Amino acid sequence: MDRPKGSVLVVGGGISGVQAALDLADSGFFVHLVEKSSAIGGSMSQLDKTFPTNDCSACILSPKLVEAGRHLNINLLTLSEVLDIQGGPGHMKVRIRKNPRYVDTEKCIACGTCAEKCPKKVPNEFDLGLGTRKAIYLRYPQAVPLKYAIDPEACIYLNKPGRCGFCKKVCPSGAINFDDRPEEMTLEVGSVILALGFRPYDPSALDFTGYKNFKNVVTSMEFERLLSPSGPCMGHMERPSDKSEPQRIAWLQCVGSRDINRACHGYCSSVCCMYAIKQAVIAKEHSKSGNLQSSIFFMDMRTHGKGFEAYYDRAREEGIRFKRARVHTVLPAKDDNLVLRYSNEAGELIDEEFDLVVLSVGLETDPEVIRLCHDLDIELDQDNFVATSPFSPVATSKPGIFVCGAISEPKDIPQSVMEASAAACGAGGMLHEARWTQTKKKEFPPERNVYSEPPRIGVFVCSCGINIASVVDVNEVTEYARKLPGVVFAQNNLFTCSQDTINQMAETIKKERLNRVVVASCTPRTHEPLFQETLREAGINKFLFEMANIRDQDSWVHQKWPEKATEKAKDLVRMAVAKVRGDEPLPYNHVPVTKKALVIGAGVAGMVSALSLAEQGFPVCLVERKEILGGHARKFYRTWHGRVMKEYLEELIKRVESNPNIDLELGTTIEDVSGSVGRFKTTLSNGKNVEHGVAIVAVGAESFKPRSGPWNYLYGKNPNVHTLLELDQRFIKDDEGLKGLKQAAFIHCVGSRVPERPYCSRVCCTHAIDQALKLKELNPDMDIFMLYRDIRTYGKREHLYQEAREKGIVFIRYDLEHLPEVWDDDGKIVIEVEDQIIGKRVRLHPELLVLASAVRPRDDVGELSKLFKCAMTEEGFLLEAHMKLRPVDFATDGVYLAGLCHYPKPVEETIAQAQAAASRAAMVLSRDSVPAESITAEVNPMKCTGCAVCTKVCAYHAVVMDGKTGKAVVDTGMCKGCGACVAACRSDAITLKNLGNEQIMAAVEAAMESW
Amino acid sequence: MEKAMGENWEPKIIAFLCNWCSYAGADLAGVSRYQYPPSIRIVRVPCSGRVSPNLILDALRSGADGVLVSGCHPGDCHYISGNLYARRRFALLERFLEFIGIEPGRVNFSWVSASEGEQFAEVVQEVTERVRKLGPAKKLVKEITICPR
């Protein structure tokens, strides 16, 4: 067999596709990223804020998109679709159709003149039709690629050639190409990742919601756009009928989810409870009156993720109303208001008026995706999601094809991102022999030493077509620049970023022996890398460069004041020249990598991580504090899919024990850790020292045992009271005694969602219901009672809940004010609980009482987190670098986490996270060195007092006190160049390279000179 | 150093903007063509946490009529916590400068995210109006800068 192809096709440019592409491209594979629309970003780009941190969605997403867009080893194919995939793992042929954009991306400068002049308005699908866009459009302001596209259905010219064509006439760079045609291409790749996401459920068919009949009934996705500052009402939250600000908003949960009768979707969409709470909270913030009343109508509140329950608690404190009721009908009322008719818990029919109704619509698979999966012969489940196994959560039925994100089950962003990395691990693992075989690498000539030269500054002033030139007098600016001290060359260009100008700039640098360059054009955020690369191509260090932003921050925002804009442009150029004069060549820092991983904890998470890396050829040291492998999974009977744990676990252990790349250190703990990414040194309790480039923390959690206190419920006192895992033990042992039981009861939330442990343990509802079903299997006549607070069988687990009810398992809801009472009556268990629905006290006499007790963090996690300088949550779980987009990374580079030490989760999520951690670790281990920041802090020991204020404000622990000298020192490998230390230092003893106080002062002074 | 006070007087305001949020917000204001007065001169810094009180004082000393420091909203900092340290520094500085008689409005702080283009334009508008009302800065201005005109 030939060596596999070293490239991967990722289909879908949403957050999971982008993440998978970045992981793969950064670990030695070439990636083709196919996206159907004109820009990547997917559903996340449409969101306003994200739960539970209320981060601005576009702000946190944008940098990832830009990174993917610029990546040398990611081939971005927008407006493209997969037609066919042939072949198997390592050797696949993919046929792709690339639809015409009618805009040359090489030429388009995204100035927007075309859209301004385009006469054709159509509903904007990005705003779900709530706003309009032109026939030539940018999908959204931060779109990647930042290039316009023509909508062929709406374009007047394309439909009636000869008419219109305004865009072509006004385009300053000649980018419009009406002759663009679809292209078909065949790509050869080693593996495919499908990240095709979901589509929001369309509630038009649900008459009772009034959607489409009443203007002020919107879906949650539409409401997301109404909240967004870049949405149709600029974030002012106006209701569609009259643009007034709603004062009473209702959210209806489970629209198109958990509904087999009307919507044919039996599953739970997992994310709607949280996004509804988030929207309610954000809407309140947006409300100008401050009296917005937000009501959420729900069945079970499913806040089962990390930080979610606290978010729910806070929302209640902030006055969001939570009403447990399913709404029968939405009726019209006067002034376009709406009346919700629902029955309260006492069964009375209630009518309540609202100004706006938001339907919390579920997630479903797009029919086109279903069709594609059929064509590709990929198995789907009963809900039309891609079928996966709990033990290989990102693999499809088709070898070589992986999935991630909501295509396999409704899920939130962090889970999708985690799976994206896991899928990258799957694909990368399969193709590891071909790593770096198809990637590109940019080569640059050696750099000229400019230290001894006086500044020879070149200034390139861009007209940007007419974007700058129509407001700013660019000739005047160019002439002005020529006279500035140190400037030896100045030139005006029509498009400085065009390929020919770039080539000419490189020539000019060489010819004029320039040693500093200023480009006065657009924003450095998009164009600095391009120009810096040009400097390198011309043989000078890329940090001898500054930009003056005379477009985005000048000509575009001062259109009415051309003279003042010209003055400002001169100021900005003068400031850039003053700044660049002080710039020095900086090193392109790298940290060499010790190609070995340390994995701490040999439960399922640790073993999967270790194995994933070892099978890619990386040596792993796997440390386990106990003498045996397996961790908690040993006590666990089966997954909720009915897959028995023991078989999987034994196989996994065998593979770990027999893998020559894995050093097992059993009965061992971590004593000390030093170093940073690429070069850690860890001392083990057995005295051994391990040098490693990365570490994965997978130390698990513990099951809460309520031996005393309010959640005791006879635990440890009556032999027939068990925790979930204790009952599992009896299942594992085939305990015959279970068959004869007449009655069993489960109490949910034992020690979870209570003041001392305010989080939801995520796994227990499903686990308990599965156990109840197992008991029913053993004895169908057994009466089983589930005492619960909210049933949180999220995603496909909802089917289990459905089945349990069908099989006659009785669910009785209690709340914290009415806890079940349990006592021992001469060895027999008695439970009394108030049934919230019938309002009566029920007495039970179970022969078996199972406590669905909490998953709690291990007490010794704190020690470990300190050693690796990782953060912890208030509850004592380990805290990832970013709750949304970096779910397996720690803020400390090169350290990752997986499994229960992160948060309670079922085995399939643990495995996905473990694979994700391995993928992230492989990004480091696959290279000889990792790049580090060049603009770093630097200490002047002559000025340093050793007061250590810099070490305290450094979020990256990059500044430390040198024990010998008593002065601060910066670890350039860890420094991110934020400058917090510089601002904190009273003695001016620490500076930021090329961003020192003197340089900033020079720019400020230059800004003031002309007045 | 004649500073004409009148209808046409355009104050000069130094704006220290963090690269990741506020500078991006300023770009978005441009992309969206929100118009604002040509009063500000933007200095791009990695993080609002990079801005020390000294830099703010230096801007005033150099003759800036106003100063604006803008960073990411709390919780959004690209560098985890830079803006939170900055918030403490600025809280003390702002009160202190007022205490010694620097007019409120000379030195301003804001949080503007990468998606808040309109908000950025509004902030500049507001700061400019505040400074315009105060007139040219005289306090703490070092009067020896050589003036080309």
Added chain:
Amino acid sequence: MSTVNEKIAGQIQQIATQLLESKEVALFLGYTQGTVPGAMQPFVARDVEDAKRLSWSSFCVVNLANYLPGLLRSLEPPRRPNEPPPEGPLPKVGVVATGCWSRNMVVQIQENQIDRERVVIVGVPSRGMVDRRKLQESVGQREITSIQEDDNSLLIRGNGFEKVINRWDVIRDNCQTCVHPDPVIYDRLVGSLSGDRNIPDRFRQVEEIEALSVEERWNWFQEEISSCIRCYACRNVCPLCYCPTCFVDDSRPQWVGKSKEQVDTALFHIVRAYHCAGRCTDCGSCESVCPMGIKMRLFTRKLQKDCLELFDFEPGLDPDIPLPLTTYSTSDPEDFILTQIRKGDEK
């Protein structure tokens, strides 16, 4: 009957003698009588003989913490910048500390300027120190030739006059408004702790300035610093000013001009005060040593008041509580942030 201060002086001598004799400390830092009537000067006792010269009175106005880092360093063997510190324990220094001085030492410990293990702190609950200017004013411009202290009064004599004044009337402002007169950390205690004082209007002087209009405040500030001769005595006496190169002396970058121009003087005072933010314990040394009588304590006092109001922080009370500018809280006040003000206005 000896006075309280005489008793304190006696006990300091006793403790110093014992510490020096037992070689527990190599040096003992305290006060001795100065040459001018009533003046006291910092004094380092190197042996038992020296210890006899140690004294105490209501005129110990300079914070001894200022000398501590230097004394400790003087006891270390000389070494190159990159040479490791010598093995084994280094000689210790004994030092007298009132409330504010001890709080200052806490800050110095937090900032690695002194090693707690190497100082033996002799705590003296402070009864307040005399403001020489107030004292002089009470007798007009007449020359004072002798001052005799009683527990609650001072007997002042000069050429042809004699006056008894109430001691508290001439106590420094910082001492009058001090709420923590007791030492926070100490190894030996002289006298007995008097407990925190409750002074509801401790920031009255600051509040009076705050109540003025902007222009009035500016005029006050300008007037206050107009006599400054940039002698930097205030900086030199301050235990918090220990930078090897002070920002006023630095030329790269040059934050402050070296001239006597009012703008530069203003910037000097602003930055000096700001550098003390969250660290200053209001020991009053700066004001006590200013030859021009500039009330620069008001600047640091304002920052002290704000640290308390904004961050609920007072420096020097506990070495384990981080200094306010080295930490943050997610709920720190931000009512001064423009975008937050606007959010509030819209509501």
